[in-house]
Amino acid sequence: MTSLFEYAPAPESRSIVDIAPSYGLFIDGEFVDGTGEPFKTVNPATEEVLSQVSAGSDADVDRAVAAARRAFTRVWGPMRPADRGKYLFRIARLMQERSREFAVLESLDNGKPIRESRDVDVPLAAAHFFYHAGWADKLDHAGLGPGPRPLGVAGQVIPWNFPLLMLAWKVAPALATGNTVVLKPAETTPLTALLFAEICQQADLPPGVVNIVTGAGDTGRAVVEHDDVDKVAFTGSTEVGRSIARAVAGTRKSLTLELGGKAANIVFDDAPIDQAVEGIVQGIFFNQGHVCCAGSRLLVQESVHDEVIASLQRRISTLRVGDPLDKNTDLGAINSAEQLARIHELSDIGEAEGAQRWQPDCVLPDRGFWFPPTIFTQVSPAHRIARDEVFGPVLSVLTFRTPDEAVAKANNTTYGLSAGIWSEKGSRILKIANQLRAGVVWANTFNKFDPTSPFGGYKQSGYGREGGRHGLTGYLKGATHS
Ligand code: NAD
């Protein structure tokens, strides 16, 4: 497609971040060397090594859990709730003050466009701390039962798709409810968690309240399986989630799991098509499709299929793929070589099984990990690309004729995290939303997040809710929801 004009590059400067050549673990308020084999984190857009990071061994995790236990027993547990709230407010304000630094660092380490890290990830992360700061001294009045009490030490493991935001989703409710934390960030994106550790120091948070232990799956397993952890919170793949559920079963630990998804985005023939097309694009190409609640299955009513696809193809042809630090970029880099290989594999299977692949003309950078925005038409519900989470910029298009068929197809999945409905009729939206087995249903919009709104899934998408008043219960003893 020819464009009327070329965009001039508009790169955000990376000079605001100061990345150290190496990082230790953050335990008991200090950075200490880990005793595991250190690893490197790269910029997925260039494959440049950004830093070398410590890996936490079992012994390091043990030290972190001991620090969290001491802080819980001596300082954070007994502290007046209003004072805990003050620390959370302070952390939230510091995150805002240093938001450009966080945004640039997130885009460098993760590959996501600066427009998203700057306008979505970082502001939402700060908003989670503000929101939970407000809860800290109001838990007795939250309708959670009489005198809700913290569980103790929370072991938390997070993925690489929203590194800072997932940290905020985990750490903010844990601290607001009086728990202390040992958090393990993902191995490809540890840097914003380490910058958050600096924020904890800057906020004078008592040592041991937050501990950050970097490393890969083995470090995560040591956190989850540690005997002195009272609560496990995990976000990531269904496969690892399943192994964690097995490890925790039969222990006294409480568990929340936020796993994958294969959301249906349903477009009815009365939908405003231009708006729906924007929502489809936002639903699947936001964050390169590395989103558990991505609208990865488009269900479009047969009578408007051709119109929607033509319009979608026109819109996708205008998306700009490239330098994550360029403010005009719509799609950044795929987070890792492993994830790129998985996207290639599932897309190739899609073609082999008979679906029709379409990609726009688009020049990808020579170095780094890239995948063009892709749609598959003629997808049948049995195809792998209609069932498995691709976790990349790949949309599978299916059709339906009646609302009942739309609901049946939407619910025909092992997951149940989110869904979207596009229609001009309010009554239809409400009726369909009630029939969808999904934790979040968006109507005439997609991928909207707010700390006040609970988020979580049905079936293999996991259990427990994060955010809102519901999310507090996962960190409190004897809390019931009314
Ligand atoms: P993963 O589940 O392996 O990794 C998520 C986190 O768990 C990372 O911090 C990792 O180090 C840690 N981990 C790995 N093994 C562990 C174990 N045995 N015990 C404790 N922690 C462990 O996910 P991945 O390999 O990075 O991605 C694979 C697929 O998972 C993706 O293609 C995507 O489909 C899905 N995924 C979903 C989400 C989500 O938000 N729901 C996030 C990331 C990946």
Ligand code: MG
């Ligand atoms: Mg990285």
